[in-house]
Amino acid sequence: MAGVAFDEMTGDGSTCRPAYSLIKSWLAETKPETLKRRQEEAEFLFRRIGITFAVYGDAEAEERIIPFDIVPRVLTTAEWGTLSKGLTQRVTALNRFLADIYGKGEIIRAGVVPQELVYQNPSFRPEMVGVKLPSDVYVQIAGIDIIRTDDNDFYVLEDNARTPSGVSYMLENRDVMMRLFPDLFAEARIQPVENYPDELLASLRSLAPASAPSEPTVALMTPGPLNSAYYEHSFLADKLGVDLVEGRDLFVRDNVVYMRTTEGPKRVDVIYRRIDDDFLDPLAFRPDSVLGVPGLISAYRAGNVNVANAVGTGVADDKAMYTYMPDIVRFYLGEEPILKNVPTWRCREPDSLKYVLENLPDLVVKEVQGSGGYGMLVGPKADKAQIESFAAKLKADPDNFIAQPTLALSTSPTFVEEGIAPRHVDLRPFVLTGSDKVRIVPGGLTRVALKEGSLVVNSSQGGGTKDTWIIEDPDTDDLGPAEGGSPSQSQSQSQGKV
Amino acid sequence: MLSRHADNLFWLARYVERAENTARLLEAAARLSAMPVSHAEGSNEWEMAVAATGTLDSFQEAYGEANARTVVEHLAFSTFNPSSIRSCMEVARTNARSVRTALTMDMWETINSGWLEMRKRSAARMNRQELSDFLGWVKEASLRFDGSAHRTMLRNDAYYFLCLGSYIERADFTARILNVKADVLTPDRPSVGGGFDYYQWSWILRSVSALTSYHWVYRENLKPHLVADLLILRDEMPRSLVACYQNITRNLDSLARDYGRQGPAQRKARATFGRLQGAQMDEVFKTGLSDYLDTFIADNANLGFAIAEQYLE
Incomplete structure (x- = not known):
């Protein structure tokens, strides 16, 4: 599956996709010195505001700045419309699933999800069994990691249903971009994100006891x-x-x-x-x-008192449960999943384990409970010794791992030392669920792997961030709003019980 | 607001104020130590500086003799002395970080950059000029902090707690400075003669940046009872005890008004303020200046406890 990555500006490399036409002409018109100066100004602003994060185990740098790239990542309202529907569907299913496993457990009785995966999961909280939460909402704030591999192919990489972070970068990135490039914003008509705190507060208040x-x-x-x-x-x-x-x-x-x-x-x-x-x-x-x-x-x-996110949501977002998400969507909603899952081998299953061990150089292997890009093996980037030592870990505790093909994450133009160059990106939209509806501000946090060829976007591992723009597709500009692109991007959520 | 946040603000202001006061104290000691020996005979200005901060015991245990090197180390850079300038700035920064949402950007930047700068400094091989630059820098950081608080903060409970911290710390410091020199301020004491007394009195005034103010207020040579009068009873002198208490009662009253109720802190502050307003210097000397100041320092500390109990815990 890995090969030449899809570039969001140039597609297969020969053209310019309409979504990026403005960016392309802006980059062509702007001198590298100007870009460099803007990049430095951006960094200065971030330092002044004090947007910092700490890297665990790094005593020297108690507070660091996450690198910021000034070239925005662009999606059209049509693309966002599909994503937003898919996200609403997925998070609705996640909530129904959690209400079910802490309630009647119908999905287990139906044999869709193995019971040991639920009840023996270290994140399962017996204290929550039989507790009735306001509107049965467990995951009030979800950060769903999305990757793109082609024009129309979006995959969910992870469902972060515990305490997803990064939304402050989404908001600050926009703020800094608007200060640095007011002209671009006037031209591009970008959907706003700054109402996120209002939407979050409305969601939280709607779920008060x-x-x-x-x-x-x-x-x-x-x-x-x-x-x-x-x-x-x-x-x-x-x-x-x-x-x-x-x-x-x-x-x-x-x-x-x-x-x-x-x-x-x-x-x-x-x-x-x-x-x-x-x-x-x-x-x-x-x-x-x-x-x-x-x-x-x-x-x-x-x-x-209500707690957001609910206690015990971790059982729904580990990497083993992830593999069942398409079935979970079908079971509760009776719909086909709009967003795809990355094909995943569950190492707990002997046939899969055998395949994974034989194909380690081509696969990404992750710990079921891991996060932050720690404890994983990226096969194509690993040397022989690393693969051998990882194979030993895998054999010792296969239940603890899943494996996925190395997907060719899409690239987006990025300002790096040698100029503008493609770098791999992902996207974390933040999905808010209240008692009344699901709210998603258009866009999310784009993370970018700044090292050439790297696929790891985590800030703790040298990743940076970009502003994410949802713009009207230039092709459909005169045809009225694109499908699914209503301004508030919120959709009613049915609250029917299973 | 959260009690912990109020507590952070109160102590943030106290530590900033304490850092500045300590810097002034060191400046005054350095100046006095540069005088001809005959003028400063019999007094150790460095030891006096440590005594004024109330840390003489721990100092003597750690360093023994008080001289320029040991006292600068102890009062400015020591990581063991919780009241050293360095410790004050570190604690101020920790407090500021915990309560960032209650601070304005300007205040946060002052505290944060002040601490980052402080971390680069050390006592090693600092000559007189460098020490003087350093102390000037500490005073500036404190002034910037006060100025940004005054200019950018909303006038609500957060601001009142911050002001309370500053004024209680300031009152404490002024009283302690006077107290270590109480003997040379007592009117009837026999004069040692020469320049000695003059430099002792001017040391007091310099420690609280009041030498020029003295001349404006009294248009007289330095007289010991006037020095005491200026720093205790004159409300136009911003570091005097009465001026501090005017501000303390005002801020406590603002809190009581906003919260719709008052308590022991308001009553205690008003009582002390009333006593200061009604006092005459000759009565103060009759009870004994040192006793008078001891009582004040204890009352002031008790007000701190009352505020903590009423609001901060």
Whole structure:
């Protein structure tokens, strides 16, 4: 499957795709020195604003800046329309699946998903069985990683259903681009993303417990300033206009959660937590956690507070469950999945394991529970010794791995040292689910592998980001809005029960 | 607002203020130490500086003798002294980072770049000129912080807690400076003669940047009881105890108004302010300046505890 990658500007290399015509002429008109200067200005702005992230295990660089590329990545409203429908469908199915496995377990009884994969999954939370959540929504915020391989071929690479991060970069990238290139924005008519915090707050408030007042109190819970995404936490709290709380700011009395304020205890109705399940409540999970709130889970189970994302969503987004997503969509929605899954070998199945071991140099092998690009093998980039040592790990614990072909991720023009060159990209749109509807701001975070030929886009491994533009397709400009491209990009979600 | 955030702001302001005060103290000590020996006879200005910060015991344990090298190390760069300029700037930055959403961009930048700069500095081989540049830089960082807070912050509870931290720290410092020199300010003491007294009094005024103000207010030579009067009872002097308490009560009243209720902190602050407003210098000297200041320092600390109990915990 790997071969010459599809380039989003030039297609197979000979033409210019209409979506990129503006970018192409802009790049042609602009001197490299000007681009270089703009790139430096962008970097200066990011440093000033203090957009930083920490890399674990890197004591020297407590705070680093994620590299930003000034050449935007462009999709048309028609392409986005399909993506947005597919994302809504996928996240709706994820929510139905979680409500089912913590409820009646029909999908297991129907034999669609093996029960050991659910009940023996380390992310499955028995505490959540039988708990009724507002509107049965578990994944309020999903970050679905999408890759493209051709004109019409989009694949879901990962469903991030725990505490997906990166949305602050989506917002700041746009902000910086608008400051640096106001003329481009005037010409391109790009769909806005800056309403994301409003949409997020509306979603969170719509899922407040029934006992909450009409203006529910939302708080954003962070593990603290040492967390790698602390900047994003404080950025979002600021944009949402909610308090940024740590565990020690909260306490539970009579199964109700309060925060300690200068005016006395204040009740909290919805907690947007950016802290893993394990650390939420030392009484329920890790007893050594000092980041959590004793009694939180008990208040949550009693229905006095809602937590976003729900506790126990990790069972739906590990890489083994991923392989069942097309079946999960069909089972709950009775529809064919709009977004494709990357073909995946489950190493827990002996035939697949055999195939994977025989074809390691051509495959990407990932840990079922891994994330951030750690603990994976990229076959075509690995040498013999690396492949052999990975094969040993694989044989020792096959259940812990899945394998995928090395997909030719699409490339997008990127400003690098030698000038403009194609670099591989992916896309993480952020999908918000409220009690009323699914909301997706048009676009998302484009991550780019800055090293030539590299397919790893993770910021912890040398990846950067780009602004993502959804523009009207120049071809259909006079024909009215393209299909699926309604301005708010939100679609009603049916709330029928299984 | 969150109690922890209010606490962070309160202490952020205290540590910034403390860093600046310590810088002024070192400047004054360096100046006095450059005087001819006869003028400074019998007093160790370096030891006095450490005493004013209330860390004499831990200092003597760690360094023994007080001289330019050991005191600069202890008060400016030590990582063991929690009140050294370096420690103050580090804690200020940690506090600022935890409470970033309550700070404006200008304030955050001042604190953050101040700390990044501080990390590059060390006491090693710093000559007089370099020390003076360094202390000037610390004062500037603090002034930039105050200025950006004053100019860019919303006037709400976050601002009030920040101001409370500054003024309580400032009042504490002014009282301590006066207290280490209480003996040379007492009116009836026999004069040592020569320039000694003059330089002691001017040291006090320099430590709180009040030498010029003194001349504007009194248009007189330095007189010990006027030095004490200026720093305790004159409300036009911004570092005087009464001026600090005017601001403390004002900020506590603003909090009480916004929150719709008041408590022990407001009552304590008002009582102290009232006592300062009604006081006369000759009465102060009658009770004994040192005793008077000891009482004030204790009351001021108690107000800090009352604020913590009422709002910050």
